Amino acid sequence: MKRIIKKPNIRKSEILNTAKLLFMHEGYEDTSIEKIIYQLKIAKGTFYHYFKTKEHLLDNLVNDMTEEIMPNIIDCLENSHLNAVEKLNKIFILSRNIKAENVQLVLPLLKLLYNSNNVLMRYKMFNSNKRLVTPVIAKIIEQGNNEKIFCVEYVDETANLIMVIGNSFTEATSDILLSDYEKDEKIKRIERELKAYESVVCRILGAENGLISIVDDNIVSIFVKQ
Known part of the structure; x- marks a missing residue:
């Protein structure tokens, strides 16, 4: 043949x-x-x-997943009908949804990333995401300042800080997700972590508490019940 x-x-x-x-x-x-x-x-x-290994292939799939969401994020950023809070919340929704749609990829990736042997891989993936998303968040913060919704003096640094803190909360929620807790306990703990992140982001932006929406009970349940 x-x-x-x-x-x-x-x-x-x-x-x-x-x-x-x-x-x-x-x-x-x-x-x-x-x-x-x-x-x-x-x-x-x-x-x-x-591909050197199956893990290398998975890494490529997740990078593709990140790049796949970027056009939607850019569309959101350029939508003149949305205020800064609406744009930021929509980006969180887009991120949640693509993870839920690819849950069979995301869960094994978490197990792979949070293995002690894969610290470098985790670092590289976070920096790749940060490089793509931080400039978008900075532009939204600028818009929020102009709309008097946010009160941020150091825009670029604050955008970077939101990503760094978000990564810390991702590590915390991943630890819970991969733990031996009962499902209901996992859901409760993850939702608490995400609520804390919502509160932190609002404080950093100088926004009214509750304006930023990160928690989605249905998405959390999808991951926990796999």
Whole structure:
């Protein structure tokens, strides 16, 4: 049989899309590299040409997930009908929804990231997200200052701080999610952490408490009940 040669970007996308479908339907742990190769009918060397390990492939999928949400975030930023609070809340909604839609990818990623051997990978992923999102938050803060909703003197530094603190809360909620607590206890603790983050963000922005909405009970339940 004649070997089909495809452009590298097409072949890489095929591997990622096939792996994503298998992860969604069979779970990350139960999807081996061999299953991905068999599904695509490619040589093992072709897979390893693009991805060193299954974890490397997962890292690429999550990066794609982040890039996928960015056009929606930019649309939100450029929407002249939304005030600063509405824009910030919409970004939190977009982030929550894409995680919920990809829960079968996000959960194994959390297990991977919060393994003590993967501190560098976690650091790189956070910095990648921070690089993309911090400028957007800074522009929203500027708008909020102009609208007299926020009261922030150091805009860029505050945007960066919101991301850094958000990462700390992500670590805390991930620890709870991966813990041995009962499901109801997990939900209660995660919601408490997220409520605390809401309060912290409002204080940093000089906004009225309760304006920023991060907690979504349904999304929390989706993750806990997996």
